[in-house]
Amino acid sequence: MPGASVPETNSPVLAPVRAIFAAIVSTIVPEASGLGDRGWTDVEQMVELALRDRPAEIKSQLRLALRAIQWMPALRYGKPFTSLNAAQRSRFLSSLENHRLQIVRVGFWGLRTLALLGYYARPEAGREIGYTADPRGWDARHREIGTSEHRDIGKA
């Protein structure tokens, strides 16, 4: 189960809600369920970095929202979010995304953004999906495919 094997890290915001957050990330990005300990540490570190300079109030709200997501499914499924199967988790998060109340939708949108940031801001994720941008631009691309034409645009 994603989240169960998430290692202890220096994550002041996420530490108390680590398993819930991991279960949400794995629902939003299914490939996250295949992450090892180091991968999860990187995901958390990305999120912690993004939250570092945010007000304490925002961090508290995040933990509160995660705990709400953990226990709200108990009303419908009789068990918490981390105990649901993948399809149930997805259905529950979809219900938040499409909720009639805008405040719920934007809350989920914020959480989704953090999950995507944690996963896709890692350099490893860029490599996995084949993102190849390089500051050297065309030069790097030509080196990759074995040509040597120098490409400068607008050089004075």
Add this chain to the structure above:
Amino acid sequence: MTKLSYDIIIVGSGAGGGTVAQELSSLCASGLRIAVLEKGPKLRDDEFTGRELEMASALYEDDGGFLTAEKTMTLAFGCAYGGSTVVYTGTSLLPPERVIQHWNVPGLTLAEIEQRAQKFKLENNVQLVEDRFINENNRLFVEGCRRLGYDSRQFPVNLRGCRGSSLCNLGCPNQAKQGTNRVQLPKAESHGVEVITRCEVLRVGEKQLTVRVAAKPKGAKGEPSAWEPGEYEIAARIIVLSAGSINTPALMLRSGLGAKLPRLGHGFTSHPAFIMVGEHSRPITNAVGHPKSFYLDQFAASDHYVLETCMYFPFITAKSLAGFGPDHSRFMRAFPRLQMILVLACDDIDEHNRITIDAQGRPVVHYRFTPQVVRGLVRGAIASARIFFAAGAERCHMPVSRGSTVVEAKDSGRLEEIAQESSFVPGKLPVSAAHLQGGCAMGRTAADSVTDAFGRVHGIPGLYVADASLFPNSLEINPYLTIMALADRVAETIRKDTPALL
């Protein structure tokens, strides 16, 4: 509190402030003291790494995640030496004549804007990217448009020595983009203008400002400020506000100027946008080459949208696609095969959409999506999908779909049925904006505007505005060149006014 005195203070160093600084810098030769106060840092050339989170944190306000009060739209604007010109793509267009006519600013014509902009086009090396350097992401856009009979156009861009990193929005790692950080500010500094970074203006009044200089945070990018950390009170006979459409109105509001200026903060527009992606069967060149080389504006007047080519980075792309789970991942894992288009809505001013401040004096942006904006985004999404399929894409992402966000090529004939305005649900869709305009509109009197036609704030001698907040309504195209032209107009006015003010 340290007290300082200057003749002219310019707040902000982007397209507006950088231009005013350059255009007034000749006054330094006659002994005038001029300073630019910039809230963000100045980075060394080797600090532009192109790494997504690192650069967003270093160059954007709120790391690029500034949200509207409704939390339904993300606003991206720069906070660095050079302002947003550090993080734009360098697209150098001027608006259609009908936009300037609609603005109805006394004496302001498109011909004048064109004439003033010409100088900056030359300074900034504005040109068309050579055909051999156009990547496939852009070529497919042109080809799709051609097959549909759409009239795509090439963006003039301000480049010198571009290597095609595709990383423009993270600050060019090769310093090729000719923003004010590369052209106007260095020239102003060479003439004696001081540029003080990490300097936030807390209050502005008649001929005085209160500012706070921040220490460089441990481990942060950029040089320390030229001034010691702390608060300063600055006397200045002329003050030019160029902090952008959010921070200029907010600064004036927290300084108590709202009572004299009832239109302050009103008239905010932003070209709300979302990205569309089309998936091809083979890898295409997309994350190399200038990302934004072509656009389509033929439907701006009739259907209220403009399309632009674009290419973003993994997290921003992931955040900008609607939904989650396997459908979302499918597009992300097709990254080397993705074609990308930015849909921008042409929004009109709306009484709800404005800048206010919170109890701490921080800016609050109120924005609701009008029916015109929703229509523009949906029509733009449909047109983008048509372009993808005409260019050979197998499927595309459709954020305003009634069902799945994945549309297969076989369903390309049903796009009008699939994409619906009723599927535009605020708070669910990833909408963002980077063309922030209005809030200190030009006009005739304080009853209809904040400044006169030359950027002079009504009723406050010596206080000027020179940035996109001057726009009385949205521009419908990328704004920086128009901002520079208007800033040039304001600078000329200041030169004329100077003998009376100093």
